[in-house]
Amino acid sequence: MTASTLITVAPTGAESQKSDVPALPVTLKELVQTGVDCQAAGAAVIHVHIRDDDAQATLDPKRLHDTVAALRESTDLIVQLSTGGAVSDGEAARLAVLDAAPDMASCTMGTVNFGDDIFMNRWGFIVDLHEKMRETRVVPEYEIFDIGHLASLERLLSKHGLPFGEHVHVDFVLGVPGGAPGDAATVTAMAEAARRHLPEGSTFAATGIGRTTLPVMFASLASGGHVRVGMEDTVSFARRQPVESNAQLVQRAAEVAGLAQRPPMEIGEARRMLGIREPG
Secondary structure, three states: OOOOOOOEOEEEEEEEOOOOOOOOOHHHHHHHHHHHHHHHHHEEEEOOOOOOOOOEEOOHHHHHHHHHHHHHHHHHEEEEEEOOOOOOOOOHHHHHHHHHHHEEEEEEEOEEEOOOEEHHHHOOHHHHHHHHHHHHEEEEEEEOOOOOHHHHHHHHHHOOOOOOOOEEEEEEEEEOOOOOOOOHHHHHOOOOOOOOHHHOOOEEEEEEOOHHHHHHHHHHHHOOOOEOOOOOOOEEEEOOOEEHHHHHHHHHHHHHHHHHOEEEEOHHHHHHHHHHOOOO
């Protein structure tokens, strides 16, 4: 168990609509201000989805490049781009995300039902993503939607080697309809499975979708893990209380981590733990 907690903020996602969630940051200006505020509240990593001029999810290469540059100019946050995009995005566009040269990017370890849709991640694409991340010196966060994905990650590392930076960090994404449930028992089971299947010294975070946010956060901290919060994952702060901002969610996570005697991790410490290349 580390003495501090890595807090990742996922501020936007690809699912919620600005018309339904006015506080959702969808413009570059809104996203950068969110980054500034969340860094001040205790976040070290920002997990980024971007939107177009109509606030719809996009993987436009220029927008991705400009987003990475703007976040680096205004914050010290570790910039992690999503290679998942929306469930409708094709493999070529998802691989091209890495050309924007983020510090980190997501790498989902298997196909999963995603509500009424299917989030497709075939084995060959996972391998291509893993290999391109090594070539481009991007650190992966392996996203785990079900316990079998940990066995797939073990297979990937065995056949294709460690990622760039040589540190394995995973995120349990729990509570998605079609994936593993977002409860304490699942976090405990997945944490134990991670210790069996992954190299010694690997780390994990956990994300709870919707109303599972708090139980997943508490269980992850109790199991020695880290946390991801943000409006990608929940737009409710409490029952009948909409989230006011991503910083509100980060601040709550920082307070909970402090109560657990594992305060928020400094960004420099997070870079060293994750094996991220130095800026510039």
